[in-house]
Every structure is written in C-alpha cells, then in structure tokens.
Amino acid sequence: MNAIALLGARTLEVLRSFGHAAFFFADLVRAMPAAMRRFGLVVAQIHAIGNLSLVIILASGLAVGFVLALQMYYALVTYGATESLGLIVNLSLVRELGPVVAALLFAGRAGTSLTAEIGLMKAGEQIAAMEMMAVDTKSRVLAPRFIGGLVSMPLLAILFSAVGILGAYVVAVLLLGVDAGNFWSIMQSRVDVWRDVGNGVLKSFVFGIICTAVALYQGYETQATPEGVAYATTRTVVISSLSVLGMDFVLTALMFSTG
Amino acid sequence: MSKKGIETLVGLFVLLGFAGLVFLSLKAANLASFGTRDSYTVSARFDNIGGLKERSPVRSAGVTVGRVTSISLDSKMFQGLVTMELDKGVEFPVDSSAKILTSGLLGDQYIGIEPGYEEKVLASGDVIRQTQSAVVLENLIGQFLFSKAAEGGDADPQPAGGKK
Numbered sequence: 001m002n003a004i005a006l007l008g009a010r011t012l013e014v015l016r017s018f019g020h021a022a023f024f025f026a027d028l029v030r031a032m033p034a035a036m037r038r039f040g041l042v043v044a045q046i047h048a049i050g051n052l053s054l055v056i057i058l059a060s061g062l063a064v065g066f067v068l069a070l071q072m073y074y075a076l077v078t079y080g081a082t083e084s085l086g087l088i089v090n091l092s093l094v095r096e097l098g099p100v101v102a103a104l105l106f107a108g109r110a111g112t113s114l115t116a117e118i119g120l121m122k123a124g125e126q127i128a129a130m131e132m133m134a135v136d137t138k139s140r141v142l143a144p145r146f147i148g149g150l151v152s153m154p155l156l157a158i159l160f161s162a163v164g165i166l167g168a169y170v171v172a173v174l175l176l177g178v179d180a181g182n183f184w185s186i187m188q189s190r191v192d193v194w195r196d197v198g199n200g201v202l203k204s205f206v207f208g209i210i211c212t213a214v215a216l217y218q219g220y221e222t223q224a225t226p227e228g229v230a231y232a233t234t235r236t237v238v239i240s241s242l243s244v245l246g247m248d249f250v251l252t253a254l255m256f257s258t259g
Numbered sequence: 260m261s262k263k264g265i266e267t268l269v270g271l272f273v274l275l276g277f278a279g280l281v282f283l284s285l286k287a288a289n290l291a292s293f294g295t296r297d298s299y300t301v302s303a304r305f306d307n308i309g310g311l312k313e314r315s316p317v318r319s320a321g322v323t324v325g326r327v328t329s330i331s332l333d334s335k336m337f338q339g340l341v342t343m344e345l346d347k348g349v350e351f352p353v354d355s356s357a358k359i360l361t362s363g364l365l366g367d368q369y370i371g372i373e374p375g376y377e378e379k380v381l382a383s384g385d386v387i388r389q390t391q392s393a394v395v396l397e398n399l400i401g402q403f404l405f406s407k408a409a410e411g412g413d414a415d416p417q418p419a420g421g422k423k
Contacts, residue, residue, distance in 0.1 A: 040262065043265060043269050044265055046269045046272070046273075047265045047268055047269050047272075050269070050272050051268050051269060051272045094283065151273075152272075154276070155272065155273065155275075155276030155279075156276075158279040158280050158283060159275065159276060159279045161279075161283060162279035162282050162283055163279075165283075184286065192314075193284045197280075197283050197284055201280070
C-alpha cells in the first residue's frame with residue numbers, strides 16, 4: 001500500500017512541478033515588454049550569452065563540417081556520387097545538425113552559466129533583497145536573459161551551419177579533390193531557402209526558448225545551498241538536452257513530412 | 260568592459276549572424292534564382308506528369324529557362340494541367356512541344372521544351388498543344404512483356420514468356 005501511495009505522491013509532485021514551470025514561463029513572457037524598455041540590460045545579456053559562446057560554436061561548427069565532409073566522402077565514393085557531397089553536408093547541417101548541436105552546446109555553455117548565476121543570486125539572497133525593495137526580479141533579472149537567449153540561439157545556429165559548410169568546402173575541394181563548381185552549384189539548385197534554411201532557423205528559435213527557459217527556471221527554483229546550485233546546473237543540461245532532442249523529432253516530423 | 264564596447268560587440272555578433280544567414284541563403288541555397296527576371300505564363304496538359312513537382316525546372320536544350328508554378332488535374336479532360344513561368348527574353352514558336360524528362364537516371368523530373376517551326380511565338384496565357392507524358396516504369400514493363408509474349412507466340416509453339 002505504501003508503494004502505491006508513494007507512486008501517487010510522486011506523480012502529483014511531477015504534475016505540480018510542470019504547472020509551476022508553466023506559470024514561471026507565463027510570468028517570464030509577461031515580463032518581456034518591461035525588459036525591452038531597459039534595452040541596455042538586454043544588450044549586456046546578449047553579450048554574455050551570445051558573444052561569449054561564439055568561440056565554441058564556431059570551433060565546433062568547423063570541426064563538424066570537416067568530419068561530415070570526410071565521412072560522407074568515404075560513403076559516396078563507392079557509388080561514384082561524390083559530386084553530391086556539398087548538397088549532403090549542407091542539408092545535414094542546415095536542417096538538423098546546426099540547430100540541434102548548437103542548442104546542445106548552448107545548453108552546456110550558456111545554460112549552465114545562466115543557472116549558476118541565478119542560483120547563486122538566490123543562494124546569496126540577492127533575489128529576496130530585490131523583492132524586498134519592490135524591484136520586479138522577473139523583468140530586471142530574468143526577462144533580459146530570456147530575450148538574450150532568444151536572440152542569440154538562432155544566430156549561433158546559423159553561424160554553426162555556415163562555418164560547417166565552409167569547413168566542408170575546405171576538406172572536400174582542397175583536400176579530397178571534389179570539383180568546386182559542382183560542390184556549390186548542386187547545393188544551390190537543390191537546397192530550398194524557405195524549406196531547409198527557414199525551417200532550421202525556426203527550429204533553433206524553438207530550441208532557444210526551451211534551453212533558456214529551462215536554465216532560468218532551474219536557477220530560480222534551486223535550493224539555496226552550494227549543492228543545490230550544482231545539482232540545478234546539471235539538471236539544466238540534462239533537461240535542456242533531452243527536450244531539444246525530443247522537440248527536434250517532433251519538429252522534423254512536422255516540417256519535413258513529404259507531400 | 261565599457262558599455263560602448265559591449266554594445267559594439269553585440270552589434271558585430273548580430274551582423275555576423277545576418278551575414279551567415281545571407282551566405283546560407285544565397286551561396287548555399289536557391290534564393291538567387293527566384294523571380295529576379297520578368298516572366299510570362301504558359302500552360303500544358305499531360306496524360307501523366309510522373310514525378311514533376313512545383314518549382315521543377317523548365318529547360319530547353321538543357322538550359323533552364325523557367326519553373327513550374329502549379330500542377331492540377333483538369334477535371335474535364337482528366338489530364339494534368341501544368342502551369343509554368345518562362346523567362347521573358349526566351350520565346351518559343353506556338354507549335355513547340357513539351358516533354359517530361361528525367362535528369363540523369365534517378366534524378367528529378369523536368370519539362371523539356373523543343374522549339375517548333377511556326378513564325379508566331381507563345382504569349383502569356385497560351386497553351387502548349389504538343390505534349391509527351393512522363394515515362395511510367397510499370398507501363399514500360401507491361402509493354403515489354405506483352406511484346407515478348409507476342410514474339411514467343413509467333414516463333415515457337417512453346418508457352419509464352421516464363422513470366423509469372
């Protein structure tokens with residue numbers, strides 16, 4: 001009997017936390033206009049979240065482009081279809097790898113820094129102090145970071161894909177001897193701006209919402225202890241990554257269904 | 260870091276992002292070939308359009324001269340009605356023919372226009388009268404087996420084919 005009661009209690013707890021998170025998200029969205037009025041805060045957050053993630057995103061994009069070109073070449077050379085290398089690398093990056101991998105890196109770098117920052121503010125009672133002074137923490141602290149994440153994520157995903165394609169060009173044309181003209185022209189004729197690039201940007205926008213909201217929520221709801229902050233940081237990465245991968249499947253099925 | 264410095268960096272970041280988007284759209288996708296030239300509309304009816312899709316290319320002598328804009332079923336004549344846009348600078352005689360061809364063995368299908376001999380040229384809204392439908396593999400196989408059976412029946416008294 002105890003086990004069943006425990007199961008019931010756990011389920012209710014999970015549902016309650018979903019509801020709590022939903023309310024948090026609604027408050028965050030409601031605080032966005034107020035945050036936009038203090039544009040300096042938003043700009044500072046875009047710098048902290050976006051600019052400082054540039055190095056890892058660009059380096060990873062380059063590496064992924066190199067490796068994709070190499071692997072696809074070895075697979076295609078058996079069918080004599082190496083001219084499609086550019087097309088395959090482009091579609092893989094722009095449709096899937098760009099948004100998803102950039103989101104995972106974003107969750108790891110920017111998500112953890114957001115959670116740690118908000119968590120430490122809570123642990124150091126700064127949030128409580130602000131609320132005592134009737135400063136709305138949602139619009140002063142949380143919403144600028146949310147807007148920063150929303151703006152940065154699509155830009156980072158685009159840069160990931162672009163740098164990946166350039167990296168693939170370097171490996172394919174300069175190292176493996178694929179024809180440069182074919183590399184670009186087959187890509188240009190078969191990749192559709194709205195369907196492929198556009199859907200990829202839309203995906204990265206959704207992932208940005210997910211990663212930033214999860215990071216902020218975990219930071220805001222952390223237990224006000226050092227262990228609590230550490231635990232919240234790992235939870236951010238795990239929950240963001242799993243949600244991104246799950247959402248990716250749903251979005252891909254919606255966006256790229258044939259017909 | 261000073262406020263001005265941060266704002267400059269963020270501006271650069273956003274600019275870099277947009278440059279990446281422009282690169283992806285122009286160099287790595289087909290934005291540049293979209294509606295940049297004036298065009299006129301022409302239509303054609305086919306018995307079977309095969310794998311033709313909207314935005315499939317229209318080519319003449321291998322050179323892309325236009326795009327398919329819409330495909331629908333003409334419910335009076337039960338033929339596929341294909342509407343296409345051709346570049347303004349390219350003119351075809353009114354008795355030109357349109358065929359649905361495949362680029363390469365497994366490639367996409369496109370419309371190939373072969374010029375006719377008339378003096379008058381196609382104008383916007385005209386219909387191309389001579390058309391040839393796409394090759395449907397099942398019909399080809401059926402024709403082949405039928406002709407094999409016919410050969411077998413003429414030559415030997417043996418039962419035709421070995422077809423299952």
